[in-house]
Structure formats: structure tokens, C-alpha cells
Amino acid sequence: STAKAKHNKVMITCAVTGAIHTPTMSPHLPITADQIADAALEAHAAGAALVHLHARDPVNGRPDQRPEAFTPFLKRVKDNSNVVINITTGGAPTMSVEERLKPCAYFKPEVASLNMGSMNFGLFPMLARYPKFQFDWEKPYLEESDDRIFKNTFRDIANILITCAANGTRFEIECYDIGHLYTLRHFADRGLVKPPFFIQSVFGILGGIGPHPEDVAHMKRTADRLFGNDYYWSVLGAGRNQLPIAAQSVALGGHVRVGLEDSLWIGPGKLAESNAMQVRAVRQVIEGLGLSVASSDEAREMLQLKG
Numbered sequence: 692s693t694a695k696a697k698h699n700k701v702m703i704t705c706a707v708t709g710a711i712h713t714p715t716m717s718p719h720l721p722i723t724a725d726q727i728a729d730a731a732l733e734a735h736a737a738g739a740a741l742v743h744l745h746a747r748d749p750v751n752g753r754p755d756q757r758p759e760a761f762t763p764f765l766k767r768v769k770d771n772s773n774v775v776i777n778i779t780t781g782g783a784p785t786m787s788v789e790e791r792l793k794p795c796a797y798f799k800p801e802v803a804s805l806n807m808g809s810m811n812f813g814l815f816p817m818l819a820r821y822p823k824f825q826f827d828w829e830k831p832y833l834e835e836s837d838d839r840i841f842k843n844t845f846r847d848i849a850n851i852l853i854t855c856a857a858n859g860t861r862f863e864i865e866c867y868d869i870g871h872l873y874t875l876r877h878f879a880d881r882g883l884v885k886p887p888f889f890i891q892s893v894f895g896i897l898g899g900i901g902p903h904p905e906d907v908a909h910m911k912r913t914a915d916r917l918f919g920n921d922y923y924w925s926v927l928g929a930g931r932n933q934l935p936i937a938a939q940s941v942a943l944g945g946h947v948r949v950g951l952e953d954s955l956w957i958g959p960g961k962l963a964e965s966n967a968m969q970v971r972a973v974r975q976v977i978e979g980l981g982l983s984v985a986s987s988d989e990a991r992e993m994l995q996l997k998g
């Protein structure tokens with residue numbers, strides 16, 4: 692089995708903008724290349740060892756997966772920090788796998804995100820939004836996002852694994868449900884992905900597993916059974932679940948992801964004014980538990996990155 696790093700430092704990943712939230716939802720969502728670079732550098736300075744990056748059209752904020760859309764902020768981030776860069780292969784649900792794979796194939800980053808399956812991708816957190824909802828058979832469809840599917844077939848996953856692994860890129864393995872852990876086990880058994888696995892368990896996105904502490908415990912228990920000592924466990928909680936789920940992970944010896952891609956909030960009804968604000972909040976939880984955050988170089992050692 693792969694020896695885990697001797698130190699129990701906690702790796703913070705910050706996902707600074709994503710593709711799903713829109714500028715109308717928060718004035719603090721980074722959109723332009725400069726805003727994305729600022730957000731990544733501030734998140735790193737606040738304690739994030741890794742930053743997860745998407746690109747957007749600077750005018751309308753729409754997701755943009757063209758390598759040239761990433762170039763300006765990647766250059767600034769690399770010139771001004773040694774943060775570990777994790778480039779998305781998820782892009783947006785509307786994109787083809789070829790389109791989604793382009794930036795990683797071009798930039799050959801240390802880390803790329805990898806979604807371990809296809810899924811219905813609900814925009815809004817689970818039930819909270821519809822307390823008083825009366826179903827109207829005349830208008831069965833709730834939201835435009837009700838028809839949104841993120842497609843990532845076994846062939847697409849193999850394609851991403853083979854393309855990126857050839858560049859020495861390792862993966863942030865997004866598991867939105869228990870079945871995704873078994874899919875990872877399958878590709879590991881096929882030798883298409885090597886340990887240590889960096890598993891990013893995703894909680895509270897409609898279409899995936901819920902945000903309840905028992906869901907979190909069940910994911911961890913199952914990952915321990917399937918991967919033993921060959922993996923690092925990290926979590927992201929969507930929306931209001933971000934910090935509570937991060938706290939549970941840290942208490943269980945895990946790692947955390949925050950950032951405006953996953954939640955626009957810092958507290959009930961309070962928008963986060965920056966990504967760094969969320970990094971500082973989760974760092975307080977980590978240090979409050981007597982633990983310390985990992986530096987980017989410690990994360991490189993833990994995840995055996997190419998540097």
C-alpha cells in the first residue's frame with residue numbers, strides 16, 4: 692500500500708469560480724481573468740494549498756473552456772505563487788468531453804478534476820427552496836435545470852484518464868455518490884489510475900448524495916473499505932453545507948474544499964465577500980481542532996504530484 696505522508700496536515704482546495712453560479716447570484720463571483728487570478732492568489736495566501744480553476748467569458752460570465760481563456764490568469768497565478776493548480780475537466784454540463792478536455796491537454800497541469808460518472812445536475816440545493824411548493828400537474832417542470840445532465844461515460848472517463856496521465860497529471864476525483872467510489876475502484880483495477888487517490892466527495896448537489904452527517908460517514912466508510920490506505924479523502928459541501936461538512940471531514944482526518952464554485956455563502960443569508968473569506972473560515976475550524984493546514988509543497992508530497 693502507498694505510505695501516507697507522516698504529517699497530518701490538512702489540504703485546503705479552493706474552487707474560485709466554477710461554471711454553474713452566475714454573476715447575478717453574487718457580485719463577489721470572480722468573472723474576468725484578473726478577478727480569477729486575484730481570487731486564486733488571495734485564497735493561496737489565506738491557506739489554500741490547491742486552487743481549482745474554470746474560465747469564463749469576461750463580459751457575460753458564461754463558462755469558457757478554450758485554453759486561451761485560461762492563459763491570462765494561469766500566467767499571473769504561476770508567476771506570483773507556487774500554489775498547486777487544478778484545472779477542470781468538468782467544464783459545464785453543456786460541453787462535449789473533447790471540449791472539456793482541451794485545457795488540461797494543453798496546459799498539462801499538476802492536477803485535473805475528474806467526475807466519476809454522469810449525473811442529473813440540479814442547480815439548486817435540495818429541498819430548502821420548495822417548502823411551500825404545491826405540485827401543479829399542468830406545469831410539471833420546475834426549473835430549466837431539471838433537464839440538465841452532466842455526461843461522463845466510462846469511455847469519457849477512460850479518455851480523460853489516459854490523456855491526462857500521459858502528461859503526468861494526477862486527479863481530483865469527484866465522487867457525487869457511493870457508486871462513483873466503485874467506479875473509481877473499477878478504473879484502479881484496470882490500472883488506468885494510480886494511488887494515492889485524491890478523492891473529493893461531493894455532498895448536497897441535487898442528483899447526488901445528500902448533505903447529512905450519515906451520508907458523509909457512509910462515504911468515508913465505503914472509501915476506507917475500497918481503498919484502505921491508498922487515498923486522501925477530501926469533501927465539498929454545496930451551498931449552506933460547505934462549512935459543516937468540512938468540519939466533519941477534518942474531525943475524521945480528512946481534507947476540505949471551499950470556494951464560490953461550491954457555495955456563495957459564508958453564513959445563513961450572508962454572501963461570502965471573497966473566496967479567501969471561506970478559506971479563512973475553514974482554516975479557523977482546522978486550527979480550532981489543533982491541526983494545521985498543508986502548504987502547497989506538502990500537498991505535492993502527499994499527492995505525489997509532478998511539481
Ligand SMILES: C[C@H](N)CC(=O)CC(=O)O
Nearest residue numbers: 779780781782804805893
Ligand atoms: C461540484 C463541483 N462543481 C465539481 C466540479 O468542480 C466539477 C469539475 O469542475 O470537474
Ligand SMILES: [Zn+2]
Nearest residue numbers: 709779781952
Ligand atoms: Zn469545477
